[in-house]
Amino acid sequence: MSSGKNSSKKRKSFGGFGFLTALEFMDKDDTSNEAAAGNNGDDDNDTNTRKQHPVDAAKHTAHPNSTSSDGQVLAPETSFTSNLTVRGLQFYKENVQSIDIESTIILQRQPDNEHDENAVAAYNEEHQHVGHLAKEQAAILASLMDENIIKLENGLVKEQTETTLAIEVNVALLNEDKRNDFETLYQRISALTDNKTKKYVKKRGSIIDEAAVEEYASGITKQDSETAATCTFDICQEPSLPWKTNEDGSTASWPPSPAVLEKMCVGNACDEVWWEENAGLKPPSQWNVEGAIDLLPNLSMSRDQKARARDVLDDAVHGVTNVWSDETLEGMRNLMHSENFWSHRGADAFIRSFGGPYVLGQQEGKLKLIKGSSHTPLTEKICRGHNLVYEMIHHEKPPEPGFNTIIFGLNLRRSGFHYHQDTIASLKPKNEPMIRNQPVVTTVYYQRPEVDNGKELVLWKPLLNFKPKGDSLYLAARGIRTTHGMIHIQRAGLQGHAQHGIFHTPLFSKDEKDDDDEPIVSSDPRRGYRVAITARITYPDSEKRLEPFIKNSHYQKIIGPNGLSSLRLA
Numbered sequence: 001m002s003s004g005k006n007s008s009k010k011r012k013s014f015g016g017f018g019f020l021t022a023l024e025f026m027d028k029d030d031t032s033n034e035a036a037a038g039n040n041g042d043d044d045n046d047t048n049t050r051k052q053h054p055v056d057a058a059k060h061t062a063h064p065n066s067t068s069s070d071g072q073v074l075a076p077e078t079s080f081t082s083n084l085t086v087r088g089l090q091f092y093k094e095n096v097q098s099i100d101i102e103s104t105i106i107l108q109r110q111p112d113n114e115h116d117e118n119a120v121a122a123y124n125e126e127h128q129h130v131g132h133l134a135k136e137q138a139a140i141l142a143s144l145m146d147e148n149i150i151k152l153e154n155g156l157v158k159e160q161t162e163t164t165l166a167i168e169v170n171v172a173l174l175n176e177d178k179r180n181d182f183e184t185l186y187q188r189i190s191a192l193t194d195n196k197t198k199k200y201v202k203k204r205g206s207i208i209d210e211a212a213v214e215e216y217a218s219g220i221t222k223q224d225s226e227t228a229a230t231c232t233f234d235i236c237q238e239p240s241l242p243w244k245t246n247e248d249g250s251t252a253s254w255p256p257s258p259a260v261l262e263k264m265c266v267g268n269a270c271d272e273v274w275w276e277e278n279a280g281l282k283p284p285s286q287w288n289v290e291g292a293i294d295l296l297p298n299l300s301m302s303r304d305q306k307a308r309a310r311d312v313l314d315d316a317v318h319g320v321t322n323v324w325s326d327e328t329l330e331g332m333r334n335l336m337h338s339e340n341f342w343s344h345r346g347a348d349a350f351i352r353s354f355g356g357p358y359v360l361g362q363q364e365g366k367l368k369l370i371k372g373s374s375h376t377p378l379t380e381k382i383c384r385g386h387n388l389v390y391e392m393i394h395h396e397k398p399p400e401p402g403f404n405t406i407i408f409g410l411n412l413r414r415s416g417f418h419y420h421q422d423t424i425a426s427l428k429p430k431n432e433p434m435i436r437n438q439p440v441v442t443t444v445y446y447q448r449p450e451v452d453n454g455k456e457l458v459l460w461k462p463l464l465n466f467k468p469k470g471d472s473l474y475l476a477a478r479g480i481r482t483t484h485g486m487i488h489i490q491r492a493g494l495q496g497h498a499q500h501g502i503f504h505t506p507l508f509s510k511d512e513k514d515d516d517d518e519p520i521v522s523s524d525p526r527r528g529y530r531v532a533i534t535a536r537i538t539y540p541d542s543e544k545r546l547e548p549f550i551k552n553s554h555y556q557k558i559i560g561p562n563g564l565s566s567l568r569l570a
Contacts, residue, residue, distance in 0.1 A: 079172040080186060081556065084155065086122040086165040088131035095128035105155040105167050107133060109145050118142035120152070122165070131165065140188055141171075149178040150185065208342065208350065209568040213412045213529070221525035224415050224504040228523035230472035231506035233298040235457065235479060241291030243318055243393070255284040256392065264391060279385040280328035280378075284392055292317040292460070292478035299468040299475055309477040312462045312498055316491040318393050319480040323487055324385065324443065331378045332445060336408060336531060342565040345370070345557075348412040352563050354379040355405030356538025357546060359430040359555070362420055367429055367554060369546065371561040372405060372538075379406050386441040386487070386535035393489055398439050403535035410531050410567070415456055418473065419499040421463075422536070429554040433542035439492035440500075441535045447528030447569060449484030455526055457481045458488055460500045473503060481505060502532075529569060 086105065089096045099105075106123040110132070113119035120133035120142060132138070144150045151174050155167035173182045244252035255261075255269040261284075267274030269285040276282075292313070296306045324332075335341065342350035345360065345368060353372040361367035375383075386403045409416070423431050423438050446452045459476035468475040480488050482502070490500065504523035512520040539545060549555065 079170050082169050082171050083158070084137055084167050084169050085134040086131040086167060087134055087163065089160075089165065090163050092128070092130045095124055095126075095130050098124055098126065098128075099130065099157060099160060099165070101157055101160065103157045105130070105157060105165065107152045107155060107169065109142060111142075111146065120145070122155075122167075140185065144178075144181060144185055147175075147178070149173070149175050149181050206340070206565045207568045208412070208565055213569065221413065224525060225523045227415075227473055228504045228506040229521045231474040231521055232470060232472055233295075233474075234508040234519075235293065235295065235474065235506060236481075236508070238293045238295065238298070238479075240293050240319075240480075243289040243291050244315060254289050255287070256395070260395065264395075266388065266392075275388075276325050276327065279388045280325055280331070280381045281323055281385050281388065282325050287323050288321040289393065290319050290480075291315070292319065292480050293457075294477075295459075295474075295479055296477050299477075300470065301466075301468040305465055305467065308465050309462050312494070313460060313478050316494050316498075317460055317478050317480065318489045319486055320389060320393070320489065321483055321486045323389060324485050328378075328381070328385070329445075329485055332382070332443075332531075332533065335376070335378055336410070336445075337567050339566050340563045342408075342410060342563045342567060343370075343559045344565060345409075345559055348414055349416065350410040350563075350565060350567075351559065352408045353405060353560060354408075355383070356536070356542040357433045358405065358407050358536060358538075359433065361430065361556070362424065362427075364427065364429070364554070366556055367427075368557040368559060369550070369555040370407065370559050371543075373561040382406050382443075382533065383535060386443070389487055390439060390441050390489060394491060398441075399435055399437055399492055399537060401537065401540065403441065403537055405536040405538045407534045407536060408531055409534065410529060412529050413526060415503050416530070416532075417500075417502045419459075419461065419501040421495055421499055423495045425496055429546075429549040432545045432549065433538045435537045435539060437492050438495050438537060440490035440495070441487060443485065443487050443533040444482045445531040445533060446484040446526075447530070448526075452526045452528055452530070453483040454481045455505055455524055456502055456530070457505050458500055458502050460490075460498050462498050464497070473501070474506060529567075 104125050106125075106127065108121050108123065110119040110121040111117060113121075113132075116132075116135060116138065118135070118138045118141075120138045121129060122131045122133060124130050133141070141150070141152065145152065151172045153170040153172060155169040157165050158168055159166035171185070173179070242251040243254060246252050256264075258268065261267070261269060267278070267283070270283050272283050275284070296309060299306070342352055345351040351360075351370055353370045354375050356372045358370045358372070359367050360370060383403045383406055386406075387398060390398045390403070422440060423434055423436075425431070457479045459474065460478040461476040466477065482488070490498075504525065506521050507523055509520040509522070550558070
């Protein structure tokens with residue numbers, strides 16, 4: 001099936017967003033190893049120049065660092081992660097074609113290079129030459145590589161333009177006797193990066209504005225559109241399941257009866273004052289409650305696999321719209337636009353946590369710790385609202401002590417989250433701050449709901465024994481289209497049995513066909529930002545629980561608790 005109509009992509013990037021490389025802030029007259037071949041290293045004439053908000057960029061934070069008695073930041077014990085730049089791709093076009101985001105790049109010294117004795121050559125996975133490490137970076141690293149003091153492990157591509165690669169590389173110490181040289185290397189790269197970052201911050205500031213968003217939009221929208229084009233059935237035409245089915249097969253009525261509400265010790269279903277004052281919600285009589293879209297009939301898989309998927313997901317996923325009061329939604333907006341609210345987590349994503357900490361990531365070595373700020377009256381009310389919505393849907397409270405942590409996750413343009421779990425049994429550094437049997441309740445906030453409502457959907461699929469034929473990311477078992485202010489709810493206990501992700505809604509053309517006479521599938525990318533406001537249940541002593549993992553360098557990055565960036569979008 002051919003892909004839909006997409007805007008031209010000016011660059012490839014991890015999640016579609018510019019990845020700021022370690023020496024990106026070098027002066028414009030810096031030259032690369034390709035100078036003699038005609039590349040003067042000047043990006044002014046490169047329409048694909050990377051631009052990214054500077055906060056947290058180019059930091060060497062693979063491992064938390066210690067500080068000496070004179071206040072100097074010391075390198076980690078045996079390695080650190082550096083964001084490096086490969087230049088000169090335009091001279092190796094045939095070899096570059098196989099490179100994509102997350103591709104491996106091999107770095108090797110090239111001491112016989114006639115243009116630069118410090119040259120470090122870059123190769124693709126087939127060991128074909130694709131460029132050279134930026135000259136200013138190679139000058140710092142080359143002698144230490146020659147003396148076997150350090151090793152540059154294979155890099156991962158985080159962004160690609162027509163002329164450069166931004167790669168993430170682990171720098172490892174090989175000779176403990178040369179520890180001082182390793183410290184000096186770390187200091188030189190850190191100092192160089194810090195100085196250039198300060199220049200960039202002074203020039204650009206820490207404002208996330210419309211101009212910043214537009215710089216990244218084309219690559220992101222194209223990536224999500226290409227993903228949407230792989231969908232093989234029209235999800236928009238599928239009906240939603242009932243919110244709850246009685247034992248006799250009939251659909252349960254909404255809202256719950258006065259007797260059920262009295263048992264829950266909550267206000268009347270029509271009492272606007274009680275629900276607003278206690279939880280910032282509209283009364284339940286005004287909520288629209290639905291189950292998820294059943295996608296299983298469209299999947300090519302065995303009857304037994306479908307039955308197991310239903311066992312896992314039936315009555316486990318719900319969507320609630322028209323739930324927050326207008327006053328609460330306005331309060332959310334004002335809070336998210338307050339000064340220095342956001343911290344940069346990577347790509348086009350920013351984050352902020354209130355209450356306890358939260359750990360991002362799905363595998364060891366790539367975890368990011370988000371430290372929690374103290375609650376505000378509004379964030380406490382949002383927690384209470386999520387608790388009550390969960391209780392109303394499932395007729396039971398969430399596990400003790402209830403939702404006590406709120407994470408605001410901002411994506412400027414891309415859909416953001418592919419399939420993931422919020423808790424993973426085998427990954428203790430991730431799970432440690434959160435109670436077991438974790439439910440998920442998430443509010444979706446759109447900057448421009450008038451044009452972006454319904455453009456995305458959340459998909460769920462079981463972890464085990466779920467193997468539909470095909471390779472599209474849309475081969476899921478359940479889905480919910482998202483609208484402004486809606487809450488989607490995942491039952492406690494589902495974390496260990498299912499994954500979920502958010503994707504652009506695929507749009508099937510009624511009139512246009514591809515070469516195989518199939519409908520052309522595309523997407524209509526968001527015009528504004530989206531924030532996922534997610535409730536979590538953390539242990540009261542969650543910070544203490546994390547101390548040994550922080551001490552032993554389990555987190556690639558520690559973010560917060562306070563923000564550094566301000567959202568200035570109309």
